[in-house]
Amino acid sequence: MDFNLNDEQELFVAGIRELMASENWEAYFAECDRDSVYPERFVKALADMGIDSLLIPEEHGGLEAGFVTVAAVWMELGRLGAN
DSSP: OOOSOOHHHHHHHHHHHHHHHSSOHHHHHHHHHHHTOOOHHHHHHHHHHTGGGSSSOGGGTOOOOOHHHHHHHHHHHHHTTOO
8 A cells, every 4th residue: 555645745745844934933823822813824824725625525616635635734734833
């Protein structure tokens, strides 16, 4: 059984890495925690990447990427500190 990510899944993971490297999210998360504020800017950045529609069927405007892709994305987010 092949447990490697396919090209589409690798693209999502690479996109997460790029997003996390694009700015100092750690300081932003700390600010949100300190002020008890929802991290709206970060969530919007994820939505702009299509992360919010990974499991939605294509016929309804989603990406229908599947649970393995979602798991890979969330693992990468956690690894990079967006937990």
